[in-house]
Amino acid sequence: MTSDLPALISDDLSPEGTPPYLTWTGPPVGTRAPRTAPACPGPRLDLDGPWRFHWAARPGEAPSGFADPGFDDGGWDELPVPAHWQLHGYGRPWYTNIQYPFPVDPPHVPGDNPTGSYRRRFRLGADWLGAVAAGGRVVLRFEGVDSTAAVWLNGGPLGLVVGSRLPAEFDVTAHVREGDNVVAVRVHQWSAAGYLEDQDMWWLSGIFRSVALELLPAGAPSDVVVHADYEPGTGHGLLRVECDVPASVEIAELGLSGRTGEDLPAGPVEPWSAEAPRLYEAVVATETGRVAVAVGFRRVGVDGGVFTVNGREVLLRGVNRHEFHPERGRALTFQDMLDDVLILKRHNVNAVRTSHYPPHPHFLDLCDRHGLYVIDECDLETHGFEAGGWQGNPSAEPMWRDALVDRMRRMVARDRDHPSVVMWSLGNEAGTGAGLAAMYDFAKRADPSRPVHYEGDQETRCSDVWSQMYPATEAVAAVAARSEPPLPDPAQDAARRGKPYLLCEYAHAMGNGPGGLLAYRELMESSDRCMGGFVWEYIDHGLAAADDRGRPIFAYGGDFGESPHDGNFVCDGLMFADRTPSPGMVEYAKVIEPVRVEAAGPGRLRVRNVQDHVGLSHLEFGWTVEAGGVEAGKGTLAVPDLAPWESAELDVPEEAAALAGSDDRFLTVTARLSAATSWAPAGHVVARTQLPLPAPAPAPSPEPVPTGPTAVTPAGARPVREAGGLLRLGSAVFDLTRGELRELAGMPVAGPRLELWRAPTDNDRLGHRPEGATTAAMWEALGLHRLTHRLVSAQEEPGGVVFTVRTAAAGLRDGVLTRYRWRAAGDTLAASISLTPQGAWAFPVARLGWTFELPAALDSVTWLGGGPGEAYADTRAASRFGRHTAAVADLHTPYARPQENGQRLDVAWVEPRGPEGGIRVSGEPRFGFTATRFSPRRLAGTAHQGSLEPEDVLYLHVDLAQRGIGSASCGPGLPGRHEVLLTPATFHLSLSPAAVKRGS
Incomplete structure (x- = not known):
């Protein structure tokens, strides 16, 4: 720590009213070197809870002398710690991507700089001071x-x-006293630190993680570094523990004991992996204290351009995870973090990139225990410099170098004992x-056991893997085939071609998506050069309001009046803000499921284990057959205990x-956990595959029986004209x-009315096309959102009527002629509908379909087709074919910003029903349907899901x-095919009345 620090954190202000340390870029933090933080060997005083709090719009308006223990804070408010002050009514949240x-004027910050002053009283007993007298130390953590804080204890x-x-730690041994203390x-x-923290997230301030006082008894271990290696060839482990004091080391379960600083052969061990997260407890002890550390034996490496764990190639099926809660922001509880880990495990995710900062340490504990690979990312992003051509970027400016390396040092020091962390x-x-190069060099010296990642260096001089964001599938295919464009330097x-390839971000999960x-999964599995990828991102950052x-x-x-802002770009997760899985998460879980079942010829199945380290003995397999969406039979399926990436062919069970x-008959094979795990109960479904069950060749029939919507005979009802310009045809x-x-x-x-538009999804609104405009803008230019319909002709025929309707947008020449032949x-x-475009229509439309307006009393839907x-x-x-039923309200997907949602595909018929009956709509070919109380116009014109008002239709x-x-x-x-x-x-098309809803 520099000697001028006390002056820097005094109440003195610069002439502009800014404390001098706010523009300080140097590395000193706290008064203790970064450390690995195992369980504290002595007492720990939790300082979380209510603190006295004062908020000021500018530093010069903050109360002076507030650090004095006798300062009167009786008129102050209370604010919980951990928390962000913006989420408790002070200032406002601010989102930018x-x-x-604030102006890009490094290292300076705005004069209008909201400032929070915190005070907390606590008491220490004689035992703490006695331990200090015996040589112990007290640490405030x-x-x-x-963004930046200055800290005082007892003035x-x-x-x-x-x-x-x-984390930041302060040795407060000389400052604590028996009885009352004030921090x-x-x-x-x-602060200047903000220039290094320009992540895509809400700007939220305050003490948002825990604060504690720790007593470190003299001679007790307080900084433990664990090296737990695994030798794939022998299955043996090797343990080495380093400590700030000499200590004994013991893993009782393995019969292992020794001293710190020694290489301790562990003999045969069960290795740690995300699929089998085996942990052992190591006890590090001296006469005055002991700590217990969870140890996972594993080896991470890059071998021959392939990313491996324990000597086996690993495919990362991951997500990028910000820390977020809709009410608490980044101030997560232990339960929040546990929920996240369990959700990810139950959706087959095996890896997390901690975008874009180290997570709360409890999250890594949970990843160790339950099994997730982690790319631990340093708290560094300077994206806002890109608009200026990266001029003045801290990554390249010498004055910032030490600050960058300091951040890397503190992350490695805090997290190096976690087996789940497989990459920095x-x-x-x-x-x-050069600052990034210095960070890379430090990480390789401090921890040569782990690879280092950095996507921004496409020449991979500062990265052990080649990482990219959002490449098209064509680009990924070229990399998988080792045919990508070369770098200028041979x-x-x-060197880059010899490194694994990672998609650190892909498949942007914003809104519907x-x-x-x-397609990406298939490419990743096609080449051992591909080590997988991380979907952006895990959770929407919608704040409860x-x-x-x-x-x-x-x-x-923008919802809090902030400017500039980036709208709902902050809502781009596989999980909704309330931690409800979106359809995107359900889809991802299916795509990356660990067991693959496919047809292998008539009467044959191929089962493949696509896990990296474990077999299938922990799973039980069952089958069902559905005929026309109704279960016709079920049973168990005997699947051998296949090794990782091994497959076997089986007969379809005779039954x-x-x-x-x-009729529509499908065989569904389901893999479930046979016993409870730490992350899911017995019976949890990890994989489910539906395959068509081929029908035997039909016997010849002399008189084919007409079926489907075209089965209405030509000799149907006779049309009858009625008053008011109406025509009756049967009951229509x-x-x-x-x-x-x-x-x-x-x-x-x-x-039905022809519909060519949909409420634009976020991808439609924001994704620019080669033409330069977004898809939604091109649709608007075509007038798809304002189509009108004109009756061209109405002709009565024996047994029916024919309408010809022209659909077009005002001011435009192109149109569509649709002929409806009703019987x-x-x-x-029944109707035979034929559609003929008139004009160019060179640009793709949103949809090709028809819309019916039905009574609002129809409140449930049953359908035969894809779902649920x-x-x-x-x-x-x-999506699985079957007979499904849902309430209309449940067919709607509540994306944060309303947009197109809720389609079901491969539908033979759909039946909206209410208490008084309903209507069945059948179609040929099979179709997609959406049943909703919101028109596309209302969806597109409403900013927030909670503001949507259902229509009476x-x-x-x-x-x-x-x-x-x-x-x-x-x-x-x-891709053009979509x-x-x-x-x-x-x-x-065929329409007919439906029966009264059951139970009414």
């Missing part, structure tokens, strides 16, 4: 303070907390420069094969002025095709 919320200045997501902390929202990361989107090109996950009418919403950028038939009534259905069997029905027999109404969740052309892996969209999803909001454009070009099409 790339740009800084802060786990995280945003004495201690030092600074710099590095928001890193005072002054926290500033903006220098940070994110911080450009390039030597550097050769991400799409295309299956209310709209202008008091309705609860999840707020995003299942005997159930083959001519048509509006002759519009060419639309008005009623069926007494039920009001409006439509009726009894209460069944939503699915689109490139998000359908988790049920919209039933029946689509022949709809545009895929992709992840173009921050990624490549949608676009919808407007071409001639034919659709056969």
Whole structure:
């Protein structure tokens, strides 16, 4: 610590009212060197809870003399610690993705710098002071303070907390006293450190992680470093423990004992991996104290350009995880962190990148215990310098070098004992420069056992892996085939080609999405050069708030009046802010499931274990057969205990094969946990695969029986004109002025109307196309959101009626001519619909479908087709064919910003019903449907999910095709195969009354 520190943290201000330390870029933090933090060997006093708190808009308005123990804080408020003050009514949250919320003038900060003053009283007993008298030390530890803090104890200045997501420790032995003590902390929202912390997240301030006082008895171990190696060839472990004092080491379970500083052969051990997270307890002890450390024997490496754990290639199936809670921000509880780990494990995720800072240490403890690989990322991002061509970027400026290395040193020192940490990361989107090289060199010296990651260096001079963000599948395919464009420097090109390839971010999960996950998985598995990837990201960062009418919403950028901001770009997770899995998380879990089942020829199945370290003995397999969506049989499936990445062929069980038939018959194979684990109960489904069950060849029939929606005979009902421009056909009534259905069997029905637009998804709104505009903007230019319909002709025919309708947008020439040929027999109404585009229509449309408006009383839907969740052309892996039922409200997906949602695919028929009955809509070919109380216009015109008001109508969209999803909001454009070009099409439609809803 520098000798001028006490002056720096005095109450003195510069002429501009700014404490001088706010523009200080040097590394000193606290008064103790960074350490690995095992369980404290002595007493620990938790200082979490209510603190006295004062908030000021500027440093000069903060109370002076507040660090004095006798200062009167009786008029102050109380603020919980840990917490962010913006989430308790002080100041406001502020969201930016790339740009800084203050002028880029390093290392200076704005004069309008919100400042929080904290005070906490605590008592120490004689035992603490007795231990100090015997040579013990007392340490005050802060786990995280945003952005910078100055700290006093009993009026004495201690030092600074710099590095928001890193710990700071102060040796307060000389400052503590028996009885009452007062710790005072002054926290500033903006500081020079903020230039290093420009992550894509809310700017939130305060003491947001725990604070504690620890007693370290004299001679007790307080800094323990564990090296637990594993030899894949022999299966033996090797332990070496380093400590700040000589101590004994023992792992009783292994019969291992020795001293710190010695290599201790452990003999045969069970290695640690994410799939089998075996931990042993090592006790490190002296005469005056002991600590217990969880030890996982494992070896991480890059061998021949392949990323390995314990000598085996590992494929990372990961997520990027910010720390977030909708009410607490980054001030997570232990339960929040446990919830996250259990959610990830139950969705087959095996890896986490801690974007873009070290997480709370409890999270790493949980990853050790339950099994997740971790890329531990340093608290560094300077993305806001990119707009200025990286001019003045701290990564390349000598004055910042020590600060960067200090952050790396503190992360490594805190987290090096965790077996779950398999790689260090220098940070994110911080450009390039000598500072990053210095961080890399430090990490390699301090911990040569782990590879180092950094995506911003595409020449990989500062990274042991080649990492990229959001490449198109074509680019990933080239890398997998080792045919990517070379680097200009042949030597550097050769070096990069010898390193594993990682997608540190891909598949941007913003709103409805991400799409295309299956294509990426297949590419990652196609080459041992690919080590996997991390979806962006785990959770939406929507803050719990209310709209202008008091309705609860999840707020995003701009909702607190901040400017500049980046809107709902902060809501881009696989989990909704309340930790409900989105359809994207369900899809991801299916895509990366650890057991693969596929057809291997008539009557044969192929089962493959795609885990990296364990067999299948912990799973039990069952099968079911459904006929027309109804279960026809079930049983167990005998699957051998396959080794990792091994496969075997099996016969379809005889009982299942005997159930083959001519209707929709599917065999579903399910893998479940046979016993409870630390992360899920017995019976938890880890994989489920549905395969069509081929029907035997049908016997020839002399008179084929007509089926489906075209089965209405030509000799149907005769059309009858009625007053008011209406026409009756059987039980159907048509509006002759519009060419639309008005009623069926007494039920009001409006439509069908051709629909070519959808409420734009976030990917539609934000993803720019080669033409330069977003997809949503191109649709707007085509007028898809304002189509009008004109009846061209209405012709009565024997047994039916034909309407020809032209659809077009005002001011535009191009249109669509649609011919509806209606027939009726009894209460069944059938239409043959043919569509002919008129004009160019060179640009893809959103959908090709038709919309019905039905009574709002229809409040549930049953359908035969894909489900139970939503699915689109490139998000359908988790969809299973069957007979499904759901309430209309449950068919709606509550994305933070309303948009297109809720489609179900491969539908044979759909039946909205209510207490008085309903309507069945069948189609050929099979179609997608959406049933919702929100029109596309209302979805598109509403800013927040909680602000949506249901309409007094049920919209039933029946689509022949709809545009895929992709992840173009921050990624490549949608592949052409998932676009919808407007071409001639034919659709056969059938409508009939449905029975009264059961239970009504």
